Amino acid sequence: MCLAIPAKVIALEANDMAVVALEGVKKRISVVLLDEVAVGDYVLIHVGYALHRVSPEEAARTLALMAEAGILKEELEEITGSEA
Amino acid sequence: MKYVDEFRDGGLAENLAARIKAEAQPDRTYHLMEFCGGHTHAIFRYGVQDLMPDNVKFVHGPGCPVCVLPVRRLDDAVELAERHGVILCSYGDMMRVPGTKQRSLIRAKADGADIRMVYSTIDALKIARDNPDRQVVFFAIGFETTTPPTAVAIRQAEAEGLENFSVFSNHVLTPSAIGHILESPEVRDLGTVRIDGFLGPSHVSSVIGSEPYEFFAEEFAKPVVIAGFEPLDVMQSALMLIRQINEGRAEVENEYTRVVTREGNLKAQKLVSEVFELRQSFEWRGLGEVPYSALRIRDTYAAFDAEKRFEISEKQSREVKSCECPAILRGVKKPTDCKLFGTVCTPDNPMGSCMVSSEGACAAYWTYGRFREPQKTAKEKASKEVAA
Numbered sequence: 001m002c003l004a005i006p007a008k009v010i011a012l013e014a015n016d017m018a019v020v021a022l023e024g025v026k027k028r029i030s031v032v033l034l035d036e037v038a039v040g041d042y043v044l045i046h047v048g049y050a051l052h053r054v055s056p057e058e059a060a061r062t063l064a065l066m067a068e069a070g071i072l073k074e075e076l077e078e079i080t081g082s083e084a
Numbered sequence: 085m086k087y088v089d090e091f092r093d094g095g096l097a098e099n100l101a102a103r104i105k106a107e108a109q110p111d112r113t114y115h116l117m118e119f120c121g122g123h124t125h126a127i128f129r130y131g132v133q134d135l136m137p138d139n140v141k142f143v144h145g146p147g148c149p150v151c152v153l154p155v156r157r158l159d160d161a162v163e164l165a166e167r168h169g170v171i172l173c174s175y176g177d178m179m180r181v182p183g184t185k186q187r188s189l190i191r192a193k194a195d196g197a198d199i200r201m202v203y204s205t206i207d208a209l210k211i212a213r214d215n216p217d218r219q220v221v222f223f224a225i226g227f228e229t230t231t232p233p234t235a236v237a238i239r240q241a242e243a244e245g246l247e248n249f250s251v252f253s254n255h256v257l258t259p260s261a262i263g264h265i266l267e268s269p270e271v272r273d274l275g276t277v278r279i280d281g282f283l284g285p286s287h288v289s290s291v292i293g294s295e296p297y298e299f300f301a302e303e304f305a306k307p308v309v310i311a312g313f314e315p316l317d318v319m320q321s322a323l324m325l326i327r328q329i330n331e332g333r334a335e336v337e338n339e340y341t342r343v344v345t346r347e348g349n350l351k352a353q354k355l356v357s358e359v360f361e362l363r364q365s366f367e368w369r370g371l372g373e374v375p376y377s378a379l380r381i382r383d384t385y386a387a388f389d390a391e392k393r394f395e396i397s398e399k400q401s402r403e404v405k406s407c408e409c410p411a412i413l414r415g416v417k418k419p420t421d422c423k424l425f426g427t428v429c430t431p432d433n434p435m436g437s438c439m440v441s442s443e444g445a446c447a448a449y450w451t452y453g454r455f456r457e458p459q460k461t462a463k464e465k466a467s468k469e470v471a472a
């Protein structure tokens with residue numbers, strides 16, 4: 001759980017919330033920890049909060065690696081809230 | 085080099101491995117501690133250790149957040165749910181960690197305690213809003229990546245006047261733990277852990293930046309390289325550490341400039357320092373009491389501090405006997421040194437915290453390392469124990 005997962009911001013909402021798209025899943029997260037997030041940005045998500053902005057290349061790399069290492073599924077399940 | 089096939093860029097991995105072999109001087113040894121569970125995971129998944137010459141060794145550090153939480157704090161959380169009847173919200177990783185008498189949150193839940201797994205503090209706040217007549221406690225654990233979200237939740241609860249919400253804070257700090265591993269007389273006496281350099285954590289450092297390690301590198305004269313968690317990052321960082329050691333340097337270098345800056349996420353740091361202050365001391369599983377290594381909620385936010393709101397009793401907490409997690413977390417022992425490893429203790433039936441989270445050293449050994457370690461060790465040991 002010290003890993004963060006990259007996702008693309010697709011909509012901004014009130015109260016520093018945003019919707020991100022992650023492997024076809026949409027998720028509402030908080031962007032309160034970052035300044036000036038824009039639609040189209042890639043951010044690292046950790047426990048429901050965007051921690052950091054990353055480049056699209058870094059995001060793609062990280063996602064591919066997580067898929068390869070078999071941890072992407074695990075992280076996605078955590079995010080979409082299925083019981084462990 | 086069979087594991088090289090599994091790298092996305094096998095050629096690069098081979099080059100790096102060759103460089104490391106060429107530059108690691110045969111007359112010295114290089115013990116590199118990776119602090120972060122993400123690195124432990126990458127090292128095992130990709131067999132990075134096998135690509136290193138014999139004198140370059142990875143020592144697995146205490147960087148798995150559920151692994152380092154002392155049993156007593158877990159027992160305290162169970163007490164909050166059972167005796168005080170609160171709704172206890174916990175991150176999923178924590179649910180299966182065995183407490184005293186192997187009572188985990190999952191067991192307590194099965195026995196009727198209202199314990200709910202949440203993905204985020206956002207969910208915990210929602211539970212508090214939806215249950216105005218119940219007390220809701222968020223069981224906060226983790227390093228610098230999970231602390232800002234907890235700080236945000238406390239401020240949000242205050243802004244909304246959510247009086248039934250509080251936080252049981254167990255947030256801990258990475259740099260102080262690294263320092264302690266080198267400094268503590270206990271750890272030194274236990275002897276065998278020699279560390280020549282550190283791989284600094286990836287995402288933790290994206291929050292705190294690389295700067296907090298500077299004091300540490302200077303004070304302890306040990307090099308630190310902040311490393312990304314891809315296997316190639318880990319290898320590149322190992323090479324950077326080997327070079328520093330060869331040249332007698334002890335600096336903070338940043339291999340992960342793609343994400344980590346020197347100052348980190350200032351907005352997050354500011355929020356954390358508004359809500360939290362240093363504890364004088366905090367117990368870590370494996371490390372014992374570590375001065376100034378954890379955070380508690382400031383008095384301004386005392387109303388949201390579960391430790392102030394509820395009376396938590398003194399208790400005699402105990403780990404499962406013969407679980408070697410404490411020594412493993414200090415880097416003194418390996419999972420295969422534990423006689424329960426792979427026999428009594430498996431991810432389906434964990435006896436200690438290191439077997440629960442996929443970032444724990446025992447779980448990583450089990451999942452990826454088991455068939456590479458001399459297979460018999462654990463079993464032989466177990467049967468010897470039985471025979472003795």
Ligand code: SF4
Nearest residue numbers: 408409422429436446
């Ligand atoms: S194998 Fe299980 S019992 Fe042994 S040290 Fe690891 S977690 Fe503890």
